[in-house]
Amino acid sequence: MSDAAFPKRPRRWMLYAPVGLAAAAGVGFYAMLQGLRDGSYNPRGVPSVLLGRPAPDFTLPALEGVDLPALTAEDLRGPLPGPVLVNFWASWCAPCIIEHPQLMRLSREGVAVYGVNYKDRMAEAGAFLKRHGNPYRRLGRDEPGRTAIDWGVYGVPETYLLDRQGMIRWRWAGPITTDTLESELRPLLRRFA
Amino acid sequence: MIGELGHFALALGCILALVQSVLPLVGAHRADARLMALAAPLAVAQLIAIGAAFAALLWAFAVNDTTISNVVLNSHSAKPLIYKFSGAWGNHEGSMVLWVFILALCGGAVAGFGRDLPSALQARVIGILGLIAAGFLGFIIFTSNPFERVWPPPMDGQGLNPLLQDPGLALHPPMLYLGYVGYAVTFAFAVAALLEGRVDAAWGRWVRPWSLAAWSFLTLGIALGSWWAYYELGWGGYWFWDPVENASLLPWLIGAALLHCAIVVEKRESLKIWTVLLAILAFGMSLLGTFLVRSGVLNSVHAFANDPARGVFILGLLMAYVAGALALFAWRAPRLGGTGIFAPISREGALVLNNLLLCSTTAVVLVGTLWPMFADILFGAKISVGAPFFNAATAPLAIPLVAAMAVGPLLAWKRADLAGALQRLWWVGLLAVAAAFLTLLIAGHHVWPALGFAAAAWLIAGAAADILDRIAAFRRPSQAWNRARGLPRAAWGGAIAHAGMGVTFAGLAGMGLATDALVELKPGQSTRLAGYEWRLESIRDVQGPNWSSRRATITVLADGQVVTVLTPEKRFFPVGRMNTTEAAIHTNALRDLYAVLGDERHGGGVVRLHHNPLSPWIWVGAGIMALGGGLSLSDRRIRVSAPSRKAAPAPA
């Protein structure tokens, strides 16, 4: 095959485009795999829209049979005496049992933990608290689940941290394990104290 | 013992694959006939080794060897044998063994049936297949050993998920893998061509059947998965643009472009570089799918176990093979020779348009699938890309593609008369318009179904027009029958495959007109849907071999005549403590009647009823497409191989 068959000015960039794209994609995938390992990349996580905003407007009734005041948006307006945790939970939620000791510990240390009982039956919610302890200073009942939708909650348990001005600073979807408590929550509580 | 033998066989296969990847390639490079001659025996030896390993795995499942952890996790003694086997390949480790087994089969086929290939080409192809096998066998041995032991062995396995004990789901992975791995062969041919520096008719004669076979199996695999979802998951959905589904669609689209190009390369000297690039990309897409599904980067209900360590290994293989082949392509493609000159309006031109549209569609599906991941890692943005996007973005590409599918076959090579071709399709166009019009008339203002039926009519009648044109039915009717008998199978295959696509479109359009009803009925009460009367007779307890259920009996009547009796159930499996909803479906050629049982209340039950017009056509159409591919494969001209190098002195 004569050399004249080779293009004199080869459109090299066209030929190199596929391998270039493949290499770039490869780098991206590698970054994702690394992110999976160290937790910075979470394909399943959904970020909260409320970060940096005050709590949405809502009024929730109290849970009967439990001697706690109800929860409304007014209780979360700044200025607050200290950072506040708002915890969405339910008696039918297994991971809620996992995180309950951590909530109890925070409550004993004086952190204000407010609860929202999500789509639950009063009797069962009461029984849950009797069995596992009651960390909440205030407790609202969101039986229809609309307030949770207003907060952007997509499952239980979910916990929000508000600072002294009543701004939402942190949202955790899933149970607060001892690991989460020590590595994530405690530094934040100190920061917003 | 069998487990250890299986493990040993895998290791042996890996070593053989490594040897297979080095010696024949060196031999081809140095034109050393003895080294090249080692290729075929090595491929056969590897097939025997991997075959033994696969057999060992199947044996372990068949006898329910609970000392092997894979068996414990995925099987149970109570399963019927066929589902024990499907459990063997229904998990990550087992499916990888199936993958390398099919790869070894392909290598053996190239070795066995390829004696007439030029020896350098055969050696190179087998060498590259060996390279791929070595990589994946290494992956299996180092990260995904299916023969891991567990001691002490539990009493029985845990794998009794009733959802997975299903014929559709049992066949779905093997069909898919035959497709994915079939593209490894075309990939090997493409890389061999780049190494050799040329593409000729013999090459084309080999690439075409492999592309056809891979595509046909992939079509069947995708259709089986979609059909399974439809009848099993209980709400009549069949395609969700889920990332794992898209991962199977990508090689299918590129493969469709590839098989058309392979036809051209065989006949003409055109489109060589396209064919080589598409062959590399088709396998690249199937490897990308393997990576996405098994690495954990993907967000999907379907995805296998999420293990970043495995992900890094597969990413390494993906980059080595695909980026490596593309780099080789960038370096060596010009050497393959220029494209033959053809007018823009010609069969070649239509095929280039076909490639363009299929590759653009692939790009859209690829970017749509990967974008959420890349947006997350690059911008930290969490977005969703779902069905509305994919439907909106692929429709404008699908419409010109469907239009071209009927026109293309009527165009001549090199330079064609478009006006003439369109004239021959006048009645096809008329049928398409009529179909759309009738749909709007009968069913009301449903634009997409009307377009779908128009597309279906265009494609089916267009396929008929193609055949009629080839046999000159209108020009010389007396000889038409003889010409029809003498028409090569490939011509029939192509027309049938295009018609099959039309049938699928009709099915999709019909589903667009589906209606459903959600009602609470007490026994004796009935409701009306789609002109039928649906009467709930009873809801009773029923006992099965390993389940108990609540079964509703629904009689469907048309004009007082019983059409069918549907028995949807809600089953409870005590062993796995699992509930499933069994939909009841009555299929005839024109529609599905579908019933699902929901909650029971107040003495009656909630039932959801569906009338799905033409829904079986979706999967029947896919079957017809695969049939067309198979018919094309069986064309005698393919099996008459290129002249043997040994018989006649070939020019250097």
Add this chain to the structure above:
Amino acid sequence: MTRWIFFCLLLALPAWGAVGDPNERLADPAKEALAREIGRELRCLVCQNQSIEDSDAPLARDLRRLVRERVAAGEEPSAVIRFVHQRYGDFVLLRPPVTAATILLWATPFLALGGGIAVILLRRRRAMAEAAALSPEEVRRLAELDRGAA
């Protein structure tokens, strides 16, 4: 994570009550169809990659109910979608909004087609130029043939 698996199982394995509630549906078929169209644009956040119409997670059911309430009240589809978008962010929209992060995504069909056409035209022009040009060898042979024919 566990909660995740729980909800995903609810979806992957059709569960009790996966059929839905007749009372959920709107009486007016036109409104029901509109509500479904809206529902198909909203993602079920719990079980990923499905719309709230296809999923039977409790959250999906609540959102379906919410959508139908608003549609029944006469709210425009865009307003309903905006309501949900404000609470859950871009992730809940199955049709990605056109933002800086997604402009390339929406441009893909055009870029792919345009890029492909450009490549084809460029290569065609070069192939034509090549075919027109003869190598020195070919010029010599042509001259020989000419001489031979003369």
